[in-house]
Amino acid sequence: MSIFEEIIGMFSYSFMIRAMIVGGLVALIASILGVVLVLKRYSMIGDGLSHVGFGAMAISLAFNEAPLVFAIPIVIVAAFLLLRVSENSKIKGDAAIGLISSSSLAIGMIINSLSNGTNIDLNSYMFGSILAIEKSEMILCIILGVIIIGVFIYFYNPIFAVTFDENFAKATGLKVEVYKTVLSVLTALTIVIGMRIMGTLLISSLIIFPALSAMRITKKFKSVMIISVIISLVCFFAGLIASYLIEIPTGASIVVSNLIMFIVMSIIGLFRGKM
Amino acid sequence: MSQITCKDVSIAYEKENVISNVSFEIEKGDYVSIIGENGTGKSSLLKGILGLVPLKEGQIVFDEGCSRRNIGYLSQQNPMQKDFPASVYEVVISGCLKNKGFLPFYSKKEKELAINNLKKMGMEQLKNSCYADLSGGQKQRVLLARALCATDSIIVLDEPITGLDPVATNDMYKLVEKLNKEQKITIIMVTHDIDNAIKYSDKILHLHRNNKYYFGPKEDYLVHGGCTPDCCMDVKYGPADSECSDPSCKCHISFNGKELAKQTRNALKGNEGGMK
Structure with missing residues (x-):
């Protein structure tokens, strides 16, 4: 069987189709938000949130609640706190994120071991389980994805202004706090649905890599947005297909394809800069 | 009626006042420079006018078809x-x-x-x-x-020439002057560049460390050398070689007379000690 036929064969599995839809959607929204988060120096917040999400998942599994429904509000609250903390607090932002993420990871582990036996499920949240997505989760992901994209397009211009120069935006009467809140809610939602696919440990790569890769080759805000979305989708599908063909973990495969893309873009950027 | 009226404005960070009871009025088309040493609250006052920091006391009133949202802000460069x-x-x-x-x-x-x-x-x-x-x-x-x-109508600039070379600095002042003269845009500029502040602006707001301040037309400012009538102790920041030449002013030390200021300060300290 040729590689081409094998790839066609992928589409015959319904779990693969679900993985592609949900994963593509997450890759798309993560890359859009990633540009803003990276430029605003908030990218580590994504990492922190995913750990908080892990803790929330562990709690919800222990109590047999639906993981996503339980985790979303907790992560939104955490996003809120982290954005506040990184601005005005005695503990510096990066240190605060370190504290919060390791604490929630630890709490998650303890709760999991006390409620004994659900190890396998928790593992899937550590490293993701894109191939085990259920239909109800897919529908939830699609709804959230559409909301996030819609909100982002609607608020695109003010989000640019707030990202570029918060003080100026405030001075012209924009409600900066509102946009930051919107941003933190969107980030939290993206992280929670992304965790299912990429896992706690790998989700921040979906946010950070495409934005950084795009910034190597273009210097306009809008084109950075567009290119990072394209890069993110290409890397996601390349990673997914590679993981299917050579039987490696999907999440890791997607991260590595993002890494390769970043290196290629850096080289292109380097040559362009010299010309 | 003035375009911007600041009335007994105080601004505080964590209970410590950086600005206390400052009052002034800015007319439409004015070119006002705010000068003073670091830590005298220049930028805070600007942020108060823009509504970026809350006022502890007093009020800032806008008029002549102008509101806070009608201000163009040129902030300090953000790293x-x-x-x-x-x-x-x-x-x-x-x-x-x-x-x-x-x-x-x-x-x-x-x-x-x-x-x-x-x-x-x-x-x-x-x-x-x-x-x-x-x-x-x-x-x-x-x-x-x-x-x-x-x-x-109004542009507020926070240290616009920081980090610029002399040519670009000059260029910037010319541009701002053009906006002020040709379009009658009110300019409020925080700066450390006193010589150019005096060259271009109509009015000067000089904030001192001891919560005193001078506000008035540039011509008067030059006469008083930036001092306020009842206090000259901390005045060592002003146009080069300027001295208070107004005989009616209680000011009794020359502008650059640091030595005298020190003596005065010591004398005052001595008095305080004696009183205890």
């Missing part, structure tokens, strides 16, 4: 903008945002306004360049164009 991927045009048009209401995209009129303001600043040919790649002077022109998109 985060150093590698920010944004084109000049994207930066400038973001100044149009405040009038947008609920429409998500810019109208044709706003796009024209942005281009026009870029032309005014002589930056039109660079509108597709990356903002981060521009020189310091060019960046300030872009930010000025953005401020113009946000206002046609």
